[in-house]
Amino acid sequence: MVGALDRAVRQFSRLPGVGRRTAQRFVYHLLRGNPEQAAALAEAIIALHRDIKPCSVCHCLTEHDPCEVCRDPRRDRTTLCIIGETSDMEVIEASGKYRGLYHVLGGLLNPAAGVGPEHLAISSLTGRLSQGVKEVIIALSASVEGDTTALYLVKLLKPTGIRLTSLARGLPAGGSLDHADKVTVGLSLEGRMEL
Numbered sequence: 001m002v003g004a005l006d007r008a009v010r011q012f013s014r015l016p017g018v019g020r021r022t023a024q025r026f027v028y029h030l031l032r033g034n035p036e037q038a039a040a041l042a043e044a045i046i047a048l049h050r051d052i053k054p055c056s057v058c059h060c061l062t063e064h065d066p067c068e069v070c071r072d073p074r075r076d077r078t079t080l081c082i083i084g085e086t087s088d089m090e091v092i093e094a095s096g097k098y099r100g101l102y103h104v105l106g107g108l109l110n111p112a113a114g115v116g117p118e119h120l121a122i123s124s125l126t127g128r129l130s131q132g133v134k135e136v137i138i139a140l141s142a143s144v145e146g147d148t149t150a151l152y153l154v155k156l157l158k159p160t161g162i163r164l165t166s167l168a169r170g171l172p173a174g175g176s177l178d179h180a181d182k183v184t185v186g187l188s189l190e191g192r193m194e195l
Helices: 004-013 020-032 035-051 086-095 123-129 144-160 182-190
Strands: 076-083 100-104 135-138 163-166
Touching: 004 020, 020 035, 076 086, 076 123, 086 100, 100 123, 123 144, 135 144, 144 163
Parallel strands: 076 100, 076 135, 135 163
Antiparallel strands: none
């Protein structure tokens, strides 16, 4: 028979990057704390599914529809950045270098896992392009799935005549050359800039 302690450990272990030992530490921390702390955590988790939904325009996860970015009249509506997940938007926004709109796919193509174009927010993307978009930036993870999705999108969007760009790839700022892998160094060489 599985008790409350074991059920809690199993649930925490289901989170990405959390093994059984870390899950046990979480559970014992909650048990040592006051019941109000555990109740607040439980309520916050329940509120995620109750209060957060995809934006009807860009598909990012938000409490307000449309989301803050889509409602902002100061955003550049001629540029659309395609990303895999809402968390990617937060990273790009933190750079302070992008002021356009977003389109969140809700994942990446992964035929091996059964994720095809019909599982992503691709069909609504073409409708957004007719709203004055002049450039589409494909900003997907540098992975097999990201590259597969980018290739699919390029083939889909190329006939529109809209400018298609992607994020540059290469060495991170402050990164050490001797710690970079050969693919990253190769991309850095190919994407080098004039000085």
